Amino acid sequence: MRKGRIFLFLVLGSFAIASLLFFRQQIASKQPDGTSDLKVVEQLYSLIQEKSVYDTKNEALVEGALRGMASSIKDPYSTYYTKSEAALHKASLAGEKVGIGVEIAEKNGKFIVISPVKSSPAERAGIRPLDEIVQINDVRLDGKTMGDVMQLIQGKEGQEVALVLYRPSLERHIKVSVKREAMKNKTVEASVLKVEDTSIGYITITLFAEDTAEQWVNAMSQLLGQDIKGVIIDVRDNPGGYLHSVAAIISTMEKKQKTFAYMQDGDGAMNALKTENLKGTEKLQEAFSKLPIVVIQNEGSASASEVFSGAIQSWEKGTIIGTKSFGKGTVQESWTLTNGGQLKLSTNKWLTPNKEWIHQKGIQPDVESKQHILYTVELLPLSGHFEVGDFSEEISYTQKILHALGYHIVRQDGYFDEKTADAVSLFRERHDLFEGTHLDELFFEKMQAEVLLYKEKNENDLQLQMGISFIMHEVHS
Numbered sequence: 001m002r003k004g005r006i007f008l009f010l011v012l013g014s015f016a017i018a019s020l021l022f023f024r025q026q027i028a029s030k031q032p033d034g035t036s037d038l039k040v041v042e043q044l045y046s047l048i049q050e051k052s053v054y055d056t057k058n059e060a061l062v063e064g065a066l067r068g069m070a071s072s073i074k075d076p077y078s079t080y081y082t083k084s085e086a087a088l089h090k091a092s093l094a095g096e097k098v099g100i101g102v103e104i105a106e107k108n109g110k111f112i113v114i115s116p117v118k119s120s121p122a123e124r125a126g127i128r129p130l131d132e133i134v135q136i137n138d139v140r141l142d143g144k145t146m147g148d149v150m151q152l153i154q155g156k157e158g159q160e161v162a163l164v165l166y167r168p169s170l171e172r173h174i175k176v177s178v179k180r181e182a183m184k185n186k187t188v189e190a191s192v193l194k195v196e197d198t199s200i201g202y203i204t205i206t207l208f209a210e211d212t213a214e215q216w217v218n219a220m221s222q223l224l225g226q227d228i229k230g231v232i233i234d235v236r237d238n239p240g241g242y243l244h245s246v247a248a249i250i251s252t253m254e255k256k257q258k259t260f261a262y263m264q265d266g267d268g269a270m271n272a273l274k275t276e277n278l279k280g281t282e283k284l285q286e287a288f289s290k291l292p293i294v295v296i297q298n299e300g301s302a303s304a305s306e307v308f309s310g311a312i313q314s315w316e317k318g319t320i321i322g323t324k325s326f327g328k329g330t331v332q333e334s335w336t337l338t339n340g341g342q343l344k345l346s347t348n349k350w351l352t353p354n355k356e357w358i359h360q361k362g363i364q365p366d367v368e369s370k371q372h373i374l375y376t377v378e379l380l381p382l383s384g385h386f387e388v389g390d391f392s393e394e395i396s397y398t399q400k401i402l403h404a405l406g407y408h409i410v411r412q413d414g415y416f417d418e419k420t421a422d423a424v425s426l427f428r429e430r431h432d433l434f435e436g437t438h439l440d441e442l443f444f445e446k447m448q449a450e451v452l453l454y455k456e457k458n459e460n461d462l463q464l465q466m467g468i469s470f471i472m473h474e475v476h477s
Contacts, residue, residue: 041065045065049061059339062339066080066341075346076106076107077105077330077332077344077346078344078345078346079146079343079344079345080341080342080343080344081341081342081344083339083340083341083342084147084151085147085150085151085341085342086336086340086341088147088150088151088154097182097183097185098154098156098180098182098183099153099180099181099183100120100121100122100125100153100161100179101116101117101121101181101183102115102117102122102153103115103116103117103239104133104146109142109143110132111132111134111141111144111146111149112130112131112132112133113128113130113131114300114326115237115239115300115302116128116129116237117183117207118204118206118237120181120183121180121181125178125379126176126380127163127165127178128167129237129300131166131167132165132168133149133163133164133165134164134165134166134173135162135163136152136153137152137161137162154180157180158179158180158181159179160177160178160180161177161179161180162176163175163176163177167378169378170378185207185210185211187205187211188203188204188205188206188212188215188216189203189204189206189219190204190219191203192223192226192228193232195472196472198229198471198472198475199226199228200228200230200231200232200468200471200472201220201226201228201230201231201232202231202232202464203219203220203223203231203234205234205235205238205305205308206238207238207240207241208238208241208246208249208305209241209242209245210245212241212242212249213245213249216249216252217252217280220252220284220287221283224284229471230292230293230471230472230474230475231291231293231471232293232294232295232467232468232471233293233295233296233308233318234295234296234464235295235296235301235305235309236297236298236300237298237300237301238301239300239303240302240303240305240306240328241303241304243304243307243331245304246304246308247260247276248278249308250307250308251281252281252284252285252288253284253285253288253317254275254285254317255275255285256274256275257275258274258275259272260273260274260275260307260311260315260353261273261310261311261350261351261352261353262350262353263331263351264348264349264350264357265347265348266347266348270355288317292318292470292474292475293312293317293318293319294318294319294320294467295308295309295312295313295318295319295320296322296467297320297321297323297325297365298322298323299324299325299326299362300326301322301325301363302325302327303328305325306325306326306328306329306363307350309325309363310352310356311353313363313366314353319367319467320363320364320365320367321365321366321367321369321466321467321470322365322368322369323365323368323369324362324363324364324365325358325362327358327360327361329349329350329357329358329359329360329361330346330349330350331349331350332345332346367470369462370462371461371462372404372460372462373400373404374401374405374454374455375454375455375462377404377451379448379451379452380397382394382397382398382441382444383444384439384441385438385439386438386439386440387416387438387439388416388418388420388421388437390415390416391416393414394439395415395439396412396413398420398424398443398444398447399411399412399413399420400412401447402420402423402424402427402447405450405454407423407427408423421437422437424437424438424443427447428443431446433446
């Protein structure tokens with residue numbers, strides 16, 4: 001058996017893979033003449049130790065070799081963690097952690113946000129998928145490793161971390177300040193939506209962490225006790241997680257020995273992943289054989305989330321609603337190395353039950369549904385004082401928000417014209433602000449509070465409303 005654990009996690013990084021120094025004997029023994037290409041590595045190591053004017057510790061040289069080897073693979077999901085980095089990564093899937101709640105991937109030397117964790121400090125600060133993190137506090141990230149980034153983001157509870165982000169949708173850099181929090185890794189939330197006289201179960205999975213399957217069973221058992229007629233499963237912005245968690249959840253929805261995905265190794269050999277009978281979940285299996293199911297996904301749904309959606313879609317067990325998912329179709333295994341570090345290596349492709357590889361393609365929804373602009377709007381840190389005749393990005397942002405809120409706005413290019421002034425004056429009047437037609441920080445605060453209030457209402461969530469419509473159609477057809 002292979003040592004280690006299998007992951008389907010959008011992790012994040014482009015580090016090193018294995019220690020050439022540690023494995024020299026094993027590799028050399030495979031050479032026909034008993035020699036090894038790794039001798040040149042030892043030669044370089046010795047020269048640096050003996051000749052370099054800089055005093056470099058042995059450990060730093062070894063870590064540098066590991067990281068350099070990883071970067072040559074050009075796979076953002078094959079990762080080497082130092083001992084401290086491995087501990088941070090393990091904590092990210094544990095029951096509680098201190099941080100800001102954001103999943104990041106390294107691509108071509110850039111650190112890209114996959115998604116903020118729901119209800120996390122990062123989400124509340126307005127960090128969005130595809131943001132590029134270019135600076136943390138006063139440290140530029142040029143040439144940094146994923147481990148460096150993780151350590152810069154992690155820290156003591158209550159401390160603030162300042163981020164500089166590049167947002168492609170705006171073609172500009174923005175600054176955000178996020179306070180680190182101790183966050184319980186509650187990855188499953190459930191509620192009942194009342195529509196007319198029908199109860200619909202609504203369950204959100206934010207991450208497939210260590211105990212997500214247990215949370216899922218408890219949540220679904222509570223929902224079934226409330227006589228629900230259908231279930232909506234929300235995996236939007238779920239970046240993935242442990243394979244065993246998603247396998248356990250899928251197993252509560254179907255009888256054992258049904259293929260929910262395939263693994264394909266480097267030689268092309270296929271291995272079917274099948275559901276299992278989990279003790280105490282018989283009632284869930286029976287319920288899911290009758291309940292109509294909707295899965296809501298978006299571009300932040302990745303990896304294990306896509307395994308889940310792919311199985312539901314391939315089995316024709318439910319309807320996938322939303323937008324195309326992220327598109328991560330590789331599987332990682334992890335090993336603990338002799339230096340205390342950890343190797344995470346892409347060892348397999350995963351495919352849907354229909355043997356489709358979704359890597360860089362994503363899972364296409366059965367029904368495409370996009371959100372209203374206010375539901376997806378990016379909350380930016382705004383400041384300054386602006387009046388008629390001014391021109392700025394803050395004004396353009398405000399014009400777009402006011403237009404989406406229903407105010408009569410003609411221009412959205414950042415020029416503060418008279419029509420904008422009229423809308424600003426009306427907004428200020430409605431929100432009991434001081435009279436005037438100017439923009440200031442109090443105006444920005446009230447405007448963003450109204451956006452947050454809009455986003456908190458389920459009736460404004462167009463994808464959720466589409467899911468409700470599908471369930472109601474199934475129930476009454």
